[in-house]
Amino acid sequence: MDGGWLALTGLFAGSSIRLAMPMLYGALGELVSERAGVLNLSIEGMMLTGAFAGAMGSLATGQPLLGLVIAVAAVLPIALLQAWLSVTLHANQIVTGIGINILVLGGTTFAYRELLGNRSRVQIPGLDSWQPAGLADLPLIGPALFQQNALVYVALGAALAIALVLRYTALGLAIHAAGTEPTALDKSGGSVRRIRYGAVVFAGVMSALGGAFLSLGDIHTFTEGMTNGAGYLALVGVIFGNWRTGRTVLACLFFGAATALQFQLPALGVPAPTALLIMLPYVMALLAVAGLVGRQSPPPALTQAYLP
Amino acid sequence: MTAVASLRLAFAGRPALLLPIGSVVVALLCGLGLIVAVGVPLQDAIAAFADGAWGSAYSVGASLNRAVALALVGLGFIVAHRANLTNVGGEGQIAIGGMASTALCLYGGAATLPGPLAWIVPLGAATLAGGAWSAIAGVLKVRVGTNEVISTLLLSFIAVWMLYGSVQSTSLLRQPMTNSATLPESLEIPANTQVPALIDGLDMPLHSGAAVLLALAIIVTVLLQRSLFGLRLRAVGLNPMAARRAGMPIATTIVLAMFIAGAFAGLAGGFMLQGEQFALKARFPSGYGLDGLVVGLLARGSVKGVLASALLFGFLRSGGISMELSANVPSAIVLIIQGLVVLLLAGSAWWLERAVRH
Numbered sequence: 001m002d003g004g005w006l007a008l009t010g011l012f013a014g015s016s017i018r019l020a021m022p023m024l025y026g027a028l029g030e031l032v033s034e035r036a037g038v039l040n041l042s043i044e045g046m047m048l049t050g051a052f053a054g055a056m057g058s059l060a061t062g063q064p065l066l067g068l069v070i071a072v073a074a075v076l077p078i079a080l081l082q083a084w085l086s087v088t089l090h091a092n093q094i095v096t097g098i099g100i101n102i103l104v105l106g107g108t109t110f111a112y113r114e115l116l117g118n119r120s121r122v123q124i125p126g127l128d129s130w131q132p133a134g135l136a137d138l139p140l141i142g143p144a145l146f147q148q149n150a151l152v153y154v155a156l157g158a159a160l161a162i163a164l165v166l167r168y169t170a171l172g173l174a175i176h177a178a179g180t181e182p183t184a185l186d187k188s189g190g191s192v193r194r195i196r197y198g199a200v201v202f203a204g205v206m207s208a209l210g211g212a213f214l215s216l217g218d219i220h221t222f223t224e225g226m227t228n229g230a231g232y233l234a235l236v237g238v239i240f241g242n243w244r245t246g247r248t249v250l251a252c253l254f255f256g257a258a259t260a261l262q263f264q265l266p267a268l269g270v271p272a273p274t275a276l277l278i279m280l281p282y283v284m285a286l287l288a289v290a291g292l293v294g295r296q297s298p299p300p301a302l303t304q305a306y307l308p
Numbered sequence: 309m310t311a312v313a314s315l316r317l318a319f320a321g322r323p324a325l326l327l328p329i330g331s332v333v334v335a336l337l338c339g340l341g342l343i344v345a346v347g348v349p350l351q352d353a354i355a356a357f358a359d360g361a362w363g364s365a366y367s368v369g370a371s372l373n374r375a376v377a378l379a380l381v382g383l384g385f386i387v388a389h390r391a392n393l394t395n396v397g398g399e400g401q402i403a404i405g406g407m408a409s410t411a412l413c414l415y416g417g418a419a420t421l422p423g424p425l426a427w428i429v430p431l432g433a434a435t436l437a438g439g440a441w442s443a444i445a446g447v448l449k450v451r452v453g454t455n456e457v458i459s460t461l462l463l464s465f466i467a468v469w470m471l472y473g474s475v476q477s478t479s480l481l482r483q484p485m486t487n488s489a490t491l492p493e494s495l496e497i498p499a500n501t502q503v504p505a506l507i508d509g510l511d512m513p514l515h516s517g518a519a520v521l522l523a524l525a526i527i528v529t530v531l532l533q534r535s536l537f538g539l540r541l542r543a544v545g546l547n548p549m550a551a552r553r554a555g556m557p558i559a560t561t562i563v564l565a566m567f568i569a570g571a572f573a574g575l576a577g578g579f580m581l582q583g584e585q586f587a588l589k590a591r592f593p594s595g596y597g598l599d600g601l602v603v604g605l606l607a608r609g610s611v612k613g614v615l616a617s618a619l620l621f622g623f624l625r626s627g628g629i630s631m632e633l634s635a636n637v638p639s640a641i642v643l644i645i646q647g648l649v650v651l652l653l654a655g656s657a658w659w660l661e662r663a664v665r666h
Contacts, residue, residue, distance in 0.1 A: 085651065085654060085655050091657065091658060092654055094396065094457050095394075095650060095653075095654045096654045096655075098396070099647050099648075100647065101647075102598070102602070102647035103647025103648060103651065104647070105643055106640040106641065106644035106645075106646070106647055107643075107644055107647075109638060109640035110342070110638045110640040110641055113638040113640070114346050114638070224640075232465065239458060274473070274476070275469045275472045275473025275476060278469050278472075279469040282465040282466045283466055286459065286462045286463065289452075289455075289458055289462070291451075296452075298455075302455075
């Protein structure tokens with residue numbers, strides 16, 4: 001293998017990781033939420049809010065990091081709304097998720113037009129890339145693989161932390177109980193309500209970061225409806241990952257690679273059936289939920305409101 | 309009894325009617341408030357809205373055609389919902405219907421069929437194709453217990469991208485490339501495969517789908533209220549275990565319910581193609597599936613409710629587009645209103661239940 005191929009592979013891996021990030025953030029949040037029993041269909045809306053608020057915050061303050069904070073702050077009310085509707089009011093989780101997504105798509109599009117008017121596609125101050133000393137200087141693959149912004153490393157750290165918390169801590173056990181046997185959790189002195197609220201808010205924070213990654217870390221602008229289904233893909237990642245942390249991360253990286261191929265194959269002169277590549281994650285997830293890729297084990301209390 | 313409590317009871321008496329109306333009114337008021345907040349004179353916005361929604365015979369026809377498609381998706385939704393099945397895949401089922409109908413109109417020889425068969429047969433194919441696509445979700449539910457929300461959502465994405473792919477390739481549905489500016493869409497379907505106008509000579513694009521819709525609405529009403537199948541749907545929705553013990557064919561009922569939901573959405577796709585757009589474009593379903601879902605939710609199981617909410621959203625969409633063009637109000641305001649309606653409805657359902665219990 002000559003250097004050209006290695007560089008190309010590095011480039012491909014780098015863009016796969018970058019394209020997987022929004023999905024990965026959303027999926028990690030959704031994973032915790034679903035493990036606690038709340039199917040949070042509003043990841044898409046939360047990500048879009050994060051992308052929008054992050055971009056506007058960064059534009060207004062000139063500080064991408066402040067934009068990140070504003071993104072998280074803007075998603076909190078939405079996450080609390082989703083939690084309040086689905087946990088406190090026992091509203092249908094799917095219906096509220098769809099409602100939030102429609103509302104946010106309308107709200108961000110409306111606000112974007114009003115705030116920026118015709119100054120659309122304005123370049124916003126984005127997050128700098130952060131290069132771990134040594135790794136980024138590796139010949140050929142270094143620049144492609146390790147010149148990512150810090151959020152990439154945060155995501156990988158978060159994945160590890162989530163896996164550990166879910167597996168080894170009392171909190172992880174409580175989350176598991178809320179999604180498996182909520183009555184048992186309540187009887188043993190825990191609070192299903194508190195755990196589920198926390199899980200939905202966590203999903204909101206992660207989605208906000210995923211959305212902000214898109215607008216601040218990757219594209220450096222906001223466009224209407226820019227998440228374009230990444231939130232739903234995050235959900236698909238959790239399903240394909242069979243509600244396990246490691247497999248969910250791998251699923252998202254794989255989806256990122258499929259997305260990267262859409263851009264790379266045409267660049268290499270390979271006629272790529274774009275639609276097939278975009279469809280691939282959904283087809284794989286469908287095969288997974290159809291039981292053709294091992295047994296699926298969703299949390300038993302998923303989508304079920306808890307009525308004490 | 310406090311005023312609030314008596315209000316609750318008054319609402320609780322007719323929740324099926326007052327809850328959706330209340331939600332719509334509140335959402336519309338929020339929309340008006342938003343228009344005022346961004347500084348557009350209210351009368352300008354309303355004039356633009358009225359002009360686009362019902363200002364001319366053309367716009368009335370276009371709004372009604374929209375409403376027909378939305379109502380079809382909504383009717384299918386409430387049939388499946390009677391069995392406690394939520395079909396969120398309307399967008400994809402519309403896409404499948406549109407593809408089936410395009411394929412038949414252009415390459416399946418529909419144009420050589422005599423008389424009205426030329427447009428009826430492709431519509432039938434769209435219906436069957438949409439139904440079959442959605443029945444997959446029913447089969448998965450029965451066989452492996454897959455949540456139909458997840459499977460219809462996945463199927464929907466797959467179908468939408470299948471459509472996208474089909475108009476990118478000339479060996480599928482894309483029109484022959486005569487020059488580099490040829491758009492990625494199908495040829496226009498032959499005139500005799502197009503759905504004829506409902507009333508001849510009227511300067512209005514309203515197609516015959518409106519009559520078909522009314523007939524189907526009556527059939528669905530009878531089906532839900534007076535048929536054995538309607539009873540089974542309800543039994544499966546309320547208590548599948550009891551239904552099984554009573555010897556009801558649960559699996560068949562679930563698959564059939566999903567088939568009907570998808571068939572209605574597929575038919576909506578057929579009408580959208582053969583009655584309005586005439587050529588298949590990459591973004592063909594353009595949100596009708598999602599709007600149809602909102603219509604179904606808003607109807608709360610009633611056929612009349614489906615018709616009323618479909619009319620509301622049909623006109624709302626047309627008016628919204630016109631507001632954007634001539635009054636400078638982003639048409640996204642329609643989405644905001646729709647989202648608010650869904651959330652208000654979902655949230656207040658519990659509030660009413662509690663009012664009834666106390």
